Amino acid sequence: MTLTQLEAFVLVARLGSVKAAAKALGVSEPAVSGALHALRQHLGDPLVERTPTGMELTTGGKRLIPIASQMVNLAVEAEAAIRDAQGAPELLRVVATSTVAEFMAPGLLAVFTSRGHAVEASVGSTTEAEMSALLHERLADVGIGPRLPDLVSEPIMRYRLVVVASPRHRLTAGLDGHAVPASALEEQEWLVGPAAVDRGSDVSRFLAGLRVPERRLRVFGSESAAWAAAADGEGLAPAVAHLVTPDVRRGALMVLPVQGPPVDLLWYVSTLDPDRRSPAATRLRRFLGTPDAMHVMHRADRSVPVSRFRPPVYGTLWS
Amino acid sequence: MTLTQLEAFVLVARLGSVKAAAKALGVSEPAVSGALHALRQHLGDPLVERTPTGMELTTGGKRLIPIASQMVNLAVEAEAAIRDAQGAPELLRVVATSTVAEFMAPGLLAVFTSRGHAVEASVGSTTEAEMSALLHERLADVGIGPRLPDLVSEPIMRYRLVVVASPRHRLTAGLDGHAVPASALEEQEWLVGPAAVDRGSDVSRFLAGLRVPERRLRVFGSESAAWAAAADGEGLAPAVAHLVTPDVRRGALMVLPVQGPPVDLLWYVSTLDPDRRSPAATRLRRFLGTPDAMHVMHRADRSVPVSRFRPPVYGTLWS
DNA sequence: CGGCTACCTAAGCGATTGCTTATCGCGTAC
DNA sequence: GTACGCGATAAGCAATCGCTTAGGTAGCCG
Numbered sequence: 275m276t277l278t279q280l281e282a283f284v285l286v287a288r289l290g291s292v293k294a295a296a297k298a299l300g301v302s303e304p305a306v307s308g309a310l311h312a313l314r315q316h317l318g319d320p321l322v323e324r325t326p327t328g329m330e331l332t333t334g335g336k337r338l339i340p341i342a343s344q345m346v347n348l349a350v351e352a353e354a355a356i357r358d359a360q361g362a363p364e365l366l367r368v369v370a371t372s373t374v375a376e377f378m379a380p381g382l383l384a385v386f387t388s389r390g391h392a393v394e395a396s397v398g399s400t401t402e403a404e405m406s407a408l409l410h411e412r413l414a415d416v417g418i419g420p421r422l423p424d425l426v427s428e429p430i431m432r433y434r435l436v437v438v439a440s441p442r443h444r445l446t447a448g449l450d451g452h453a454v455p456a457s458a459l460e461e462q463e464w465l466v467g468p469a470a471v472d473r474g475s476d477v478s479r480f481l482a483g484l485r486v487p488e489r490r491l492r493v494f495g496s497e498s499a500a501w502a503a504a505a506d507g508e509g510l511a512p513a514v515a516h517l518v519t520p521d522v523r524r525g526a527l528m529v530l531p532v533q534g535p536p537v538d539l540l541w542y543v544s545t546l547d548p549d550r551r552s553p554a555a556t557r558l559r560r561f562l563g564t565p566d567a568m569h570v571m572h573r574a575d576r577s578v579p580v581s582r583f584r585p586p587v588y589g590t591l592w593s
Numbered sequence: 594m595t596l597t598q599l600e601a602f603v604l605v606a607r608l609g610s611v612k613a614a615a616k617a618l619g620v621s622e623p624a625v626s627g628a629l630h631a632l633r634q635h636l637g638d639p640l641v642e643r644t645p646t647g648m649e650l651t652t653g654g655k656r657l658i659p660i661a662s663q664m665v666n667l668a669v670e671a672e673a674a675i676r677d678a679q680g681a682p683e684l685l686r687v688v689a690t691s692t693v694a695e696f697m698a699p700g701l702l703a704v705f706t707s708r709g710h711a712v713e714a715s716v717g718s719t720t721e722a723e724m725s726a727l728l729h730e731r732l733a734d735v736g737i738g739p740r741l742p743d744l745v746s747e748p749i750m751r752y753r754l755v756v757v758a759s760p761r762h763r764l765t766a767g768l769d770g771h772a773v774p775a776s777a778l779e780e781q782e783w784l785v786g787p788a789a790v791d792r793g794s795d796v797s798r799f800l801a802g803l804r805v806p807e808r809r810l811r812v813f814g815s816e817s818a819a820w821a822a823a824a825d826g827e828g829l830a831p832a833v834a835h836l837v838t839p840d841v842r843r844g845a846l847m848v849l850p851v852q853g854p855p856v857d858l859l860w861y862v863s864t865l866d867p868d869r870r871s872p873a874a875t876r877l878r879r880f881l882g883t884p885d886a887m888h889v890m891h892r893a894d895r896s897v898p899v900s901r902f903r904p905p906v907y908g909t910l911w912s
Numbered sequence: 913c914g915g916c917t918a919c920c921t922a923a924g925c926g927a928t929t930g931c932t933t934a935t936c937g938c939g940t941a942c
Numbered sequence: 943g944t945a946c947g948c949g950a951t952a953a954g955c956a957a958t959c960g961c962t963t964a965g966g967t968a969g970c971c972g
Contacts, residue, residue, distance in 0.1 A: 275668060276595060278960070292919060305961055307920060312959080317675045324919070326969075334678035341671045345664050349594060352660045356636045359653035597930070611949060624931055626950060631929080643949070645939075 275316050277349050280342040281411065282309035283321060287339055288407040290328045298404045298413070343411060347550075350412040354552060364554040366393040369408055371419035371475060372468040374541060375399035376496055377517055379418060381570050386561050393554045401472040409544060415555040417544040418562075420476070427542040430562045431571050434515040435480045435537040438527040440507040446528055453533045456485055463509030464490045467497035470512065476539050477512050484532060501527065516572060594635050596668050599661040600730065601628035602640060606658055607726040609647045617723045617732070662730060666869075669731040673871060683873040685712040688727055690738035690794060691787040693860060694718035695815055696836055698737060700889050705880050712873045720791040728863060734874040736863040737881075739795070746861040749881045750890050753834040754799045754856040757846040759826040765847055772852045775804055782828030783809050786816035789831065795858050796831050803851060820846065835891060 285295035286306065296306040314321055321335035331339070354365065370379045375397055383395045400408060406422045408414040421427045437459075439446055445454060445462065464470075464486055469477040471493055481491075492509065494500040501518060504511035505526040513527075521527040543562050545551045561567050604614035605625065615625040633640055640654035650658070673684065689698045694716055702714045719727060725741045727733040740746045756778075758765055764773060764781065783789075783805055788796040790812055800810075811828065813819040820837060823830035824845040832846075840846040862881050864870045880886050 275671070276959070280671075293917090301960085302962065303919075304921080304963085308960075311920080317672065319675050319679060324968095332678070334675040337674040337678050338671055341667050341674060345667045345671075348660050348664045348667070352594070352599075352657055352664075353636065355656040355660060356638050356653040359651070359656050360638060595929070612947090620930085621932065622949075623933085623951080627930075630950080643938095 275313065276309075277346060279309045279313040279316075281346050282306045283313050283335075284339060284342050284346060284411055285407055286310060286329065287322055287331055287335065288410065289404065294404065298400070298408060347412050363392040363394045364552060366395040366416065366552070366554040366558060367398065367414045368395060368416045368418065368558070369398045369400045369405055369414040370417065371402055371405070371472070372399045373477070373497055373514060373517075374418045376467070376498065377514075378571050381573075382562070382567060385566065385570050386558055389561070389566075391554070391557055391561075393557075399468070402474045403472075405544070409546060412546075415545065415552050416558050419541060419544075421540070421542045422544040425544045426547060427544040428559070428563075429540040430543050431541045431568070433539055433541060435477065435539065436513055436515045436518075437484070437510055437530040437532050438501065438504055438513045438518055438522070439510045439530055440505055441525060441528045442507050443510070445510070446530065453531045456533055459484050459510070459532065460487060460490070462490065463492060465500040465503045465509045465511040466491050466493055467500045468493070468495070469497070476537075480512055480537055483534070483537075594632065595628075596665060598628045598632040598635075600665050601625045602632050602654075603658060603661050603665060603730055604726055605629060605648065606641055606650055606654065607729065608723065613723065617719070617727060666731050682711040682713045683871060685714040685735065685871070685873040685877060686717065686733045687714060687735045687737065687877070688717045688719045688724055688733040689736065690721055690724070690791065691718045692796070692816055692833060692836075693737045695786070695817065696833075697890050700892075701881070701886060704885065704889050705877055708880070708885075710873070710876055710880075712876075718787070721793045722791075724863070728865060731865075734864065734871050735877050738860060738863075740859070740861045741863040744863045745866060746863040747878070747882075748859040749862050750860045750887070752858055752860060754796065754858060755832055755834045755837075756803070756829055756849045756851050757820065757823055757832045757837055757841070758829045758849055759824050760844060760847045761826050762829070764829070765849065772850045775852060778803050778829070778851065779806060779809070781809065782811060784819040784822045784828045784830040785810050785812055786819045787812070787814070788816070799831055799856055802853070802856075 282295060282299070282305075285298055286292055289295050289298060292306050292310070293303055296303040299306065310321070317334065317338075319334040320332050321338060322329045322331055324330075357364065366383075368379055368383065369375075376399070379397045383397060387393055387395055398414065400414075400417075402420045405414075405417045405419060406424060409417050409422070409425055417425075418430070421429075437454075445458060464481070466477070466481070469475050470481060470491060472478055492500075492503075494503065497513070497517070500511050501513060501521065503509070504513075505521060510530065515529070518527055518529075522529060543559055545555045545559055548556065601614060601618070601624075604617055605611055608614050608617060611625050611629070612622055615622040618625065629640070636653070636657075638653040639651050640657060641648045641650055643649075676682075676684065685702075687698055687702065688694075695718070698716045702716060706712055706714055717733065719733075719736075719738075721739045724733075724736045724738060725744060728736050728741070728744055736744075737749070740748075756773075764777060783800065785796070785800070788794050789800060789810055791797055811819075811822075813822065816832070816836075819830050820832060820840065822828070823832075824840060829849065834848070837846055837848075841848060862878055864874045864878055867875065
């Protein structure tokens with residue numbers, strides 16, 4: 275029984291699949307499968323069993339979850355305690371859904387750390403489904419993105435999803451303020467960032483609402499890249515309104531009128547309960563409510579070069 | 594950071610020496626030293642440092658103790674939870690100081706298990722100093738022996754320490770009810786069981802009170818063996834009064850009158866707090882207060898063959 | 913039926929763990 | 943001083959861990 279094995283088990287149980295757990299841990303699928311196998315063997319219990327509809331916990335598995343989860347939590351706490359005792363800066367691992375991670379998190383953390391909060395901050399991007407598990411297992415301290423029901427979530431910013439295209443795109447001609455018919459949207463090429471392929475994300479739901487078929491999606495490594503392609507007239511793109519206003523003002527992009535009401539949404543900050551989260555998480559949370567943070571978020575634009583956007587790196591904690 | 598390493602660290606910190614921790618775990622000293630080294634390396638903190646008078650915890654070490662201890666506890670709890678979920682009998686690991694382990698524990702557990710308590714019981718013997726740590730780290734569920742201040746201890750039986758010798762021993766001649774002079778005691782050969790070399794044990798204090806020098810001790814593997822040698826006239830032996838009454842009645846041994854008041858002492862049962870101990874531990878605890886248990890303890894004699902007395906086997910829990 | 917998805921198994925690798933015995937260093941105590 | 947007790951360290955060993963790539967295998971969908 276190793277901490278790695280317990281971690282693998284908890285994530286499989288929480289995320290409902292070996293594949294998802296492997297992704298969250300940043301390792302291959304057999305690595306997780308193997309860890310799970312070893313734990314099963316050691317305890318003499320299947321722990322989780324496959325069913326037609328996902329995975330199901332055995333009685334023993336259900337009992338093991340809270341224990342294993344707490345052990346993993348304590349392991350992180352142990353490392354933090356030692357760091358703290360030595361006066362080293364706190365670790366603050368922030369995860370965010372891709373759009374937030376790309377445009378807002380770097381700026382926010384830059385300001386946050388420059389405000390004298392002695393932290394060593396890192397950002398990772400993740401899917402909405404994963405975020406909850408990452409926070410519960412203390413693979414991350416703070417999550418920014420969707421509301422997470424089983425954690426302490428608080429709205430930090432409103433945003434609006436719109437459809438953009440080049441002003442030279444043929445769909446934008448002759449509209450005269452009328453909405454683009456839904457049938458026309460389905461046939462277009464859609465240029466999307468990573469968020470669109472995260473089932474359950476706001477962007478994904480937004481596109482589903484517009485009845486955009488999946489095969490029409492051309493996925494880019496970042497929103498910036500997708501919007502750049504849209505500006506080149508290669509197709510339509512879903513976008514966060516205030517992030518593309520510079521491009522709209524410049525005339526590189528224009529907002530397409532689509533049917534239905536405007537899609538206004540919220541980004542939230544999520545952490546564990548106050549008594550279980552790290553001090554740095556509490557401080558960041560508080561910071562996100564300040565006017566300063568608000569300002570940074572609204573000012574957020576593509577000034578952050580895409581190259582500075584790093585893919586998620588969770589790595590195992592106990593090497 | 595492995596559980597083995599954390600366990601090693603906690604025991605070293607609790608027992609105050611690598612040697613003692615190694616003994617408690619039933620492994621060699623370098624095994625513990627190595628585990629500690631690995632943990633130190635991993636956390637980048639010395640954790641414990643040698644001082645002229647034992648070991649001292651660093652700041653980080655002090656913070657790590659409760660976290661590590663809880664992790665080890667949870668690991669045991671995890672295994673127990675799975676066992677329970679599968680309907681397997683509970684494990685009940687009893688540790689006792691050598692005399693209790695030799696004469697009383699086997700009988701008590703035999704009756705206890707035969708009373709329909711579905712448990713898989715095992716007995717180990719230990720020194721008084723170790724017992725507390727073993728219970729705290731859940732290497733054992735119940736301790737029988739001395740009172741342990743930082744645990745829940747309850748007296749279960751009174752006993753009296755006496756000095757016995759063969760009636761044919763030269764010291765026993767011409768006493769006429771007078772006490773044996775202290776000076777005479779110091780020069781005798783003393784035949785003792787393992788308890789006498791456990792510094793801090795009642796027997797050890799008893800002998801110290803009689804001013805018996807350590808070099809006079811001849812240590813046997815069990816009390817039975819020591820008393821058998823005493824019956825052969827090879828020397829004096831400290832003994833638990835009610836355990837030697839059969840021999841006294843048979844005339845194989847006699848109780849020597851020594852100076853000072855009779856030494857009446859108590860054996861206790863110790864466990865963790867009610868909410869942290871295993872159900873089986875609670876049941877055994879309750880059982881030990883019943884007349885049935887009392888009867889077994891008083892009846893306890895050397896009817897249990899020495900060969901059935903097993904040396905302690907703690908083994909690491911996470912292989 | 914083919915294709916897809918998800919999980920498991922196999923094989924293999926390098927590093928680590930966990931243990932041993934033997935030896936060295938160091939401070940204490942006689 | 944020298945011996946002793948205790949701890950770290952060295953060397954060596956089998957087993958395990960943790961990861962990889964590659965190749966099944968079972969269920970579901972069109």
